[in-house]
Amino acid sequence: MKAVTMPSAPEHRPSPPIRVRTAIGALATVVAVVAGVVVPVTSASAAPTTVASDSSARVSTSGWGTADKGGAWSTWSGPSTASFSVASGVSTISGLAPGGSATAALASVSVKDVEVRGKIRLPDSKAGFYQGWELRRQGDGSAYRGRLETGGSGAVSLAVTKVKKSGETSLGRVALPAGISAGSTVSIAFRAEGSTAVSLKGKAWPVASSEPGWQLSVSDSAADRVSQGGSVGLWQYASAGNTSRSTTSFDDLVVVGSPSESAEAAPAPTTPAPAPTTPAPAPTTPTPAPTTPAPQPAPAPAPVPASPDSSQGSVPVGSARYAVPSGAIVVAPSGSDSAAGTSAAPLRTATAAVAKAKSGGTIVLRAGTYNEGVVVPFQKKLTIQSWPGEAVWFDGSVPVGAWQRSGSGWSTPWSFFPSAEIGGAVDNPRFVSPAFPYAARPDQVFLDGVQLTQVAPSQLAPGTFAPDPSSGRVLLGTDPAGHEVRISNKQQAIWVQSADSTVRGIGIRRYATPNSDKGAIRFGNTGATAENLVIQDNAMIGLNLENNGGTLSRLTVERSGMLGVGTNASYDLSITDSVIRQNNWQRFKEAPVSGGIKITRSRGVTVSNNDISRNYSSGLWLDESVYDSKVIGNTVEGNEWTGIQLELSSKAVVAGNTITGGKAGLQLMDTDDVRVYNNSIGGFSQYGIKVTQDERRQATAPTGQDRRRPIPDPTMTWVTGKITIANNAFGSGGYYQVFVLDSKTHRSADSMGITVTGNAFNQRRTTAQATLVGWGAGDNKTVTRLDSVAALSAKNGSWRNVETSGVLDLGGMGSLLASSLGIVSTLPADVAALLGQPGTARRIGAF
Structure with missing residues (x-):
């Protein structure tokens, strides 16, 4: 099986800006790592010093040659080879395959308080790729990384992460303005300073625009912070879901040690000095040897919070601070299973602690790695947590x-x-x-x-x-x-069989979980709580829940082989404030199960404020008799199949979500009574919202029913209908912005109870642009194109919608949305409450 580990972010201190002129030649997904020259200046009072720079004013057809200052470049790419060349004033990495990465390193540079500046031409295609500038890179691959992240919609985000051997942790992330998108030429600046608390800053702006202030500023004081000087560099990865090879070019790189704010607007140095000639590879986490580079699978998107306020995802492993109750059983890797299990005399294994603990007790794990498989038996209600501020990993x-x-x-x-x-x-x-x-x-x-x-x-x-x-x-x-x-060498980390048990504040990684064991962590009883867990690189399902009353919050689940989070038969389920990214890492088929989150045969489900992005299948899939679900305020970006899908279900609110990329933004199949309000949907390759029906019926299907309910279940029929699509913003993309078709049973869209009002569509000027609404006939195949809001009004005189005057992505629709509030449909009181808005709120698109 294959998986990848992602690195993290840099340390900051005020420094003079370093200007980097990046190439505008070919487009690519490339990784370049610049090593910094050792400078014995680490205090804030030291003078700014240019330690590396490269204007690409040379010609090289095999590799990048020697930089103006900072030494010779060493280059590496994998798993298939990309080409490195320098010509016409730019350094280029070309022909990088989907799923590949590349690095170009200056081996003789090492610097602590540092700022890197540069320009990059982003790939023209709206495909997934991640460009990073690495600061303080250590010999074991630890580093901070400033990143530009591009999804299938073409929108770009700025992020700062911390890279360790264990993976890459997000320290902060912000969306960049609409002026920065696929094909843009972008200036960047990233800075790392300090030791006790590492200050990290970043910004990116179009080259033709004036330079902004810092757009992202975070601090890292965790125990695993990168406090020493190290290499500085560029890194990039092409998403495995891309359809073609890519090329990106760079030039005029400048790296400054002991930067100062006053130097921020200074022009880049123009006479860099030559440097050493011995290359050393610097790929993603960790660095392969130059002669036999290790493969570089896709770096996962930032696992922890998707925004600087840390509202999504687990806190970094080692940052949770849960109180240690009196009488807790304490475990430490240095302990003994014959000990008392106290702080002074800890047990050695969690398995021994479970055996010793009484129901209602708490097990507290001291820092370290636990290569175990633990079963919490039915009769023991337990809490398992980390010691405050200590990093605990269950490693399989x-x-x-x-x-x-x-x-x-x-x-x-x-x-x-x-x-x-x-x-x-x-x-x-x-x-x-x-x-x-x-x-x-x-x-x-x-x-x-x-x-x-x-x-x-x-x-x-x-x-x-x-x-x-x-x-x-x-x-x-x-x-x-x-x-x-x-x-x-282990199949499963923790199987919780007891009711009302909690696991929190730890990491779970590298378990070879077979399908029969379900998840690397598995909850089989009622009232389960999982909180602040980082779950990475496990073979099948990251977390599996199989009963009522589950509360899953502040999770980071990445690179699971098949599925990030799976739940079944879980009434009153809540999944909130989590990051679920790059799952289905092994590329199982889209159906019957794979992707980010799949929920089946459950009732009273809430999925809110999650980042469910870049999964290699569907992002969020509610299937087989899910009743009364609320999908609210999620970011769903760049999933390969469908962003959000409701299938064979009934009674749902889908509101306030931002859904971009993928084949379809939202799909409603064999599902009725759905209110779709105030979502922002764009960048899809086929459908913004697809409403469809096949031959299955709840009363007669051989499978898929909720066995806790009577069959047939009077609360759901699996017949699509009674769907309101209101106050949504549709950015450019795809074939149809809304598509309605019963493909099997001779019902026309007119008979399905569909309402389309209060929406902002992209105008269809040519056949190459997406139709506003496709309206199915009763022959199961004919679709009438309603190509304007006038055509929609002719279909139903009470529908009021607006359209752009040209082709715009979501970021370019702000003016239209603000000026069109007169057509907004009034929010139902319960939907307004779910969105945290007054009933009088008027908006098109996500709040």
Whole structure:
């Protein structure tokens, strides 16, 4: 199986701006890491010093040659090769494949208080890619990273993250103005200063615009902060979901040590000095050796908060501060399972603590790594949490150093080979795509924290591994010398069987969870609480919940093999304030299950204020008899299939969400009684909102019913109808902004009870633009194009909508939205309350 680990953000102190002129040549998804020259100035009073710069005023057809100041560039790309060249005043990385990354490093530079400035031409296509500038990069790959993040809608965000071997943690993120989008040429500045508390700042602006103040400013004082000087650089990754190779160019890079605010507007130096000539690779977390670079799978989007106020996602592991109650059982890696379990005499394992604890008790884990699988039995209500301010990881892998050369690769003896069976079949083709034949195999190998790709033994190559149960070995395609290699040896971190139990403040990673075990962390009883958990790089489902009253909040769930969060038969479920990104990492088929969050056979569901983005399938999927759901105020960006989907369900409010990218923004299928209010939807490749019906009916279907309810269930029919689409803003994109069709049972859209009013559409001027509304006929196939708001009014005289005068994305529609409040449909009282707005609030699009 394959997975990736993402790095984090830089440290700041006021410094003079460093100007970087970036190339506007070819477009790419590229990674360049600039190492900083060692400067013995770390105090705020030290004079600003240019430690590296590069105007790209040379010609090189193989690599980037030597910078003007800072030494020779070393370059690396993977898993397939990209080209590095310098010509016409720009440095270019071209031909970077989807799912690939690249680095270009200046090996002789090291600096602590630092500012990097530059310009970059973003790729023209509206595809996913992540551009980063790394500061204080350490030998183990730790660094801060300033990032530009682009999704399928073309919108760009500015972020700061912290990179550690364990992964990449978001420290803050803001959306950039609409003037910065795919194809823009952008100036950037990132700064890191301080030691006890690391100050990190960033900004980005179109080259033709005046420079703004700092747009993002955060501080990192966590125990794992990067407080020492290190390399400085550029990093970039092309999303695996992109459809073509990409190219990006850079020039006039400048790196300043001990920057000062007064130097911020100073022009870039124009006479940089030459530097060393010994390259050293600097890929994503961690750095592969120059001769045998480790593969670089997709860096996941920032796991923790999606915004600087930390309103979404878990706090970083090691930052939670829950009180330690009297009588708590204490565990520490240095303890003994024969000890008393007190702070002075801790137990060694969580397993022993569960056995010792009484129902109603609390288990507190001291800092460290726990390679365990823990079961909380039915009769014990427990709280499991971290010690205040200490980093606790449940890690399902172990380091393996005993490798020997074997054929074209290396091998080690191994005995743990988890089952690849799903639904009674190994590599079940109902779930597994032929393009990713090993998706269901939970085996995992990590090289320097980066998950390698699983292949057959005959396909072994650099960046891959192959389990070989017949010989009791694991085969590795990359030379392990000088690297940390970890292999997953546990299936599940925690299975909570008891009611009213809580797990909070810890991290869970690298478990080789087979389908039969459901999630790396699994809750099987009522009243479960999961809070401030970071769940990364697990083989099947990150977190699975299977009963009523579950409260899931402040989670960060990334790179799960199949699904980030799965819930079934969970009445009164709440999923809030979480980040669910880049799941379905193994690329299971879109159906029957994969993606960010899937909820089935549940009632009274609330999903609010989550970032559900860039999952390799659907973002949020409510399916098979979900009744009375509220999907409120979520950011749903760049998911490959559908952003939000309601299927075989009834009674829902979908309001205040921002949904961009993917094939469809919102899909309503075999679902009735849905109120879709005040969403911002754009950048979709096919449908903004798709309303459809197939042949399934609740009373006669062989599966999908809620078995706790009577069958047939009088509260739902699985017949699409009674749908209000009001006060939504539709940005450019796709074939249809709203599409309504019963594809099986000879019902026309006219008979389905659809209301479309108070919306702002993109005007359709040419056939290349999306139709406002596609209106299905009763023959299951004919669709009438309603290409203007006048056509909508002719369909129903009470509908009042507006349209743009040209093709605009969501960011460009502000003026129209503000001037069109007269057509807004009044918010129902309960919808207004869910949105936190007065009933008199008038707005088009998300609040």
